[in-house]
Amino acid sequence: MSKIKSLIWGVATAAAQTEGAYRTDGKGLSIWDVFTRKTHKIKDKSNAKVAINFYERYKEDIDIAVSIGLKVFRFSISWSRILPEGVGKINPKGIAFYNNVINYCHEKGITPWITTYHWDLPQKLQEKGGWTNREVINWYADYVTILRDHFGDRVKYWILINEGIVCMGGGYFLGVHAPGKIGIQNFLVSTHHLLLAQAKGFEVLKKKKNLKVGTAISCTKIEPYRNTSRDIKTAKRIDALMNRLFIEPHLGKGYPFQDLPILRRMSKYCIDGDEDKLKVDFDFWGIQTYTREVVKSTWYIPYLGALLVKPKYRNAETSIMGWETYPKGIPYFLNRFSKYDPKKPLWLTECGVALSEQEDDIKRIAYYREVISGMDSVLNEGINLKGILLWTLVDNFEWAEGYIPKFGIVSFDPKTLNRTWKKTAYWLKEYLSNIKL
Numbered sequence: 001m002s003k004i005k006s007l008i009w010g011v012a013t014a015a016a017q018t019e020g021a022y023r024t025d026g027k028g029l030s031i032w033d034v035f036t037r038k039t040h041k042i043k044d045k046s047n048a049k050v051a052i053n054f055y056e057r058y059k060e061d062i063d064i065a066v067s068i069g070l071k072v073f074r075f076s077i078s079w080s081r082i083l084p085e086g087v088g089k090i091n092p093k094g095i096a097f098y099n100n101v102i103n104y105c106h107e108k109g110i111t112p113w114i115t116t117y118h119w120d121l122p123q124k125l126q127e128k129g130g131w132t133n134r135e136v137i138n139w140y141a142d143y144v145t146i147l148r149d150h151f152g153d154r155v156k157y158w159i160l161i162n163e164g165i166v167c168m169g170g171g172y173f174l175g176v177h178a179p180g181k182i183g184i185q186n187f188l189v190s191t192h193h194l195l196l197a198q199a200k201g202f203e204v205l206k207k208k209k210n211l212k213v214g215t216a217i218s219c220t221k222i223e224p225y226r227n228t229s230r231d232i233k234t235a236k237r238i239d240a241l242m243n244r245l246f247i248e249p250h251l252g253k254g255y256p257f258q259d260l261p262i263l264r265r266m267s268k269y270c271i272d273g274d275e276d277k278l279k280v281d282f283d284f285w286g287i288q289t290y291t292r293e294v295v296k297s298t299w300y301i302p303y304l305g306a307l308l309v310k311p312k313y314r315n316a317e318t319s320i321m322g323w324e325t326y327p328k329g330i331p332y333f334l335n336r337f338s339k340y341d342p343k344k345p346l347w348l349t350e351c352g353v354a355l356s357e358q359e360d361d362i363k364r365i366a367y368y369r370e371v372i373s374g375m376d377s378v379l380n381e382g383i384n385l386k387g388i389l390l391w392t393l394v395d396n397f398e399w400a401e402g403y404i405p406k407f408g409i410v411s412f413d414p415k416t417l418n419r420t421w422k423k424t425a426y427w428l429k430e431y432l433s434n435i436k437l
């Protein structure tokens, strides 16, 4: 049997992008609920107060996933729905909601996966400094303990932090995502705490036997613009930032400061023993890759010394996100991760392309066809890829881009919120039923 047939297919979603119900049943505010009040920060001036109302329509969405033939339903937990203040008193209605989601998945024969943190810190914790406050490690550990104790009996697969680099880069360095902080200092200190928190979260979850615990890493292939030593060095620098910073400390290799010298400043936030605490032997790596960046050296960008060469200046095909569409990144990163440890299971925990409202969905099918061929080639090379989770099931709130990019294989009507299958959903159903034969 071709190995491609053994891959497990599922979908990935996230609370802040889908649930809505932002104040329903005792939920506290998250940093995204507050950030979206600054409407100029969101392209279409929208917010996620209602989003696609997964809170009330979860059954419908799970039914759709099941009927397409998908086997994994990955969703994230909204921390402030469980703990409205971020710490302390548990909201029983929050627990009940996720119990319902989990139980319904089991009832319908689709495996629930939990992401503990997909970027929506409780606002109450932000008011105490958020990820810049070292206390966040304990706040997060307490939160994860609650999740483990309530859901660990029925959920086996866990992802701790979703895409550290995007969360920290967007939220604490560039200020384009919640909580809108800027500056290298904010970025470095928060990154260190996020990684320590993740390591501690791993320990917490692994206290329960049989849980499979991993992390989801954003991966972006970085290439030099010119074949000059300066551009090559620049590409190495940016690669260290984008593709190594959130991995190597967990592998016990420390921060990659040799290739990215600004990371030396991290020592300011490290205390004795941190390096050891950062080591984690994850049960699997979750790989998420959407695009490629080409960089050239420049003196006027502080710390990084790099300029991105936009796809339009290099005749590359782009999506509505302005990203180069680059499914070739998938086999590239699967190879690269397998070099860390060839036996470690790998999952594509997100993978997709955004189209505009007007574009023909046939383009998405073409994209996934390329993804399949990339996965097929690495499986034939013996890489331990277990499965693929699509980003995403239903179009949703795409962070600072609002509702403009359409990543879903299902659309929704903004007025009625009714769901409609797109061509990709039909194609996928057919593909999945054929590979079972």
Ligand code: GAL
Binding pocket: 014, 017, 162, 163, 166, 218, 288, 350, 391, 398, 399, 407
């Ligand atoms: C990922 C993120 C998702 C989704 C996707 C498409 O970085 O985890 O929440 O937004 O990108 O941009």
